[in-house]
Amino acid sequence: MIARETQSVKPNLKARLHHRILILGGGTAGLTVAARLRRRGEPDVAILEPSKTHYYQPAWTLVGAGAYAAGATVRNEEPLIPRGVKWIQDYAEEVDPDRQIVTTRAGDEIGYDFLVVAPGIQLDFDKVAGLSETLGKNGVSSNYRFDLAPKTWEFMQKLRGGVALFTAPSTPVKCGGAPQKIMYLTADYARRHGFAKGLEVIFGSAGTTIFAVPEIKAVLDKVIERYGIHTQFNQELVAVDGVKKEATFELTANHPTVKAAPDAPKPRITIPFDFLHVSPPQSAPNFIKQSPLADPSTPLGWVQVDKHSLQHVRYPNVFSLGDASSLPTSKTGAAVRKQAPVLVENLLGAMNGKAPSAQYDGYTSCPLVTAYGKMFLAEFLYDNKWHPTVPLINTQKERYDMWLLKKYGLPLMYWDLMLKGLA
Ligand SMILES: Cc1cc2nc3c(=O)[nH]c(=O)nc-3n(C[C@H](O)[C@H](O)[C@H](O)COP(=O)(O)OP(=O)(O)OC[C@H]3O[C@@H](n4cnc5c(N)ncnc54)[C@H](O)[C@@H]3O)c2cc1C
Known part of the structure; x- marks a missing residue:
């Protein structure tokens, strides 16, 4: 003893x-x-x-x-x-x-x-006015909840064009990549079903960049360009009107307009949407x-x-x-x-x-799914220091074997090894 x-x-x-x-x-x-x-x-x-x-x-x-x-x-x-x-x-x-x-x-x-x-x-959906009332309805969903993730898929299948809007808050979130992974999958879905030209995909984020690790950002910038996604940074989702299908953002302190006039009330912008995926504020x-x-x-x-x-x-x-x-x-x-x-x-x-x-x-890692059948693994340490650990293969490339890892390998590892204290 x-x-x-x-x-x-x-x-x-x-x-x-x-x-x-x-x-x-x-x-x-x-x-x-x-x-x-x-x-x-x-x-x-x-x-x-x-x-x-x-x-x-x-x-x-x-x-x-x-x-x-x-x-x-x-x-x-x-x-x-x-x-x-x-x-x-x-x-x-x-x-x-x-x-x-x-x-x-x-x-x-x-x-x-x-x-x-x-x-x-804690998922703070209530910090966004009108959001809780419309979640799971009016084309508004969030993969952050078990009951809502199937709704995301339901709304994605109903899309035939218009605006697909994806948000990310200013607070830390679980899996920093999750707000954008579903965006790439939606853009790929539109491409595969022939309506990509009629669909505007917008990323409305309170962050300042698509990813803070430069080596990972470089890969994502190309993915964003390939899909023609419009990124709008430094704007926080503050309200959703599900019936009117409008999302309202407030520009953050980092936005150039706000920086120029810091004492003025923060401007708001409204974006109409057909499909809205929200990553809520978290604490x-x-x-x-x-x-x-x-x-x-x-x-x-x-x-x-x-x-x-x-x-x-x-x-x-x-x-x-x-x-x-x-x-x-x-x-x-x-x-x-x-x-x-x-x-x-x-x-x-x-x-x-x-x-x-x-x-x-x-150390943390995020399997960044960028299309159906494509993923690359973002691994990094404190201070956003890129830290690839997988031997032999280039994890900075979008790969099919990595998609298989995400879909089959990692769940197995989770249930059978990690939760049993073996990995
Ligand atoms: C959409 C999405 C995508 C993600 N993608 C990835 C990914 O690709 N890769 C990855 O590694 N991670 C991913 N994550 C993140 C990962 O799931 C979490 O980081 C991880 O589960 C954190 O573990 P945790 O134990 O801290 O919290 P959790 O696993 O959430 O567990 C918290 C537990 O605490 C319990 N609890 C809550 N309140 C109380 C209370 N008052 N008293 C006692 N117990 C309480 C809850 O019931 C729960 O069981 C994703 C998450 C989401 C939502």
């Missing part, structure tokens, strides 16, 4: 329920960490997770393009919980890291010695935002951890990874795969009173 006390962390004896390690969220990150902790012999691990189902979200892009069955992206949560790990089926409602207690929606108090925070990201779940774990420097409320050790900057017995964390990299499952072993190593070290020894370098 390993020595379990650290100088900085006292065992919590007051709460009714208590676990040595409590994991908030049994999604990609929570399950992967739990599996790895069990493989390292940790006997007392619990996951607090409300959902009976677990989703393989990366395939929702393909679901939205009719290239993957929605049902194949969902499985029951129960068999995915690693053997020997306790599943508490409830929501975390409040975290008190000073008392080392999490309060659940049902009113239970769960004490912990060490906490792993992985409740994912940490509200219970994190309202807790002492949140990064006070941003209203988005990410769990404030050291970007290399994944340990909380104020509470040494708290760690975080995945979409809810403050890690300044693109939020993906691929990033979680690299974060999980680092977190587990440093957590086990902390349980033995050691300083963190493992370091996360910001």
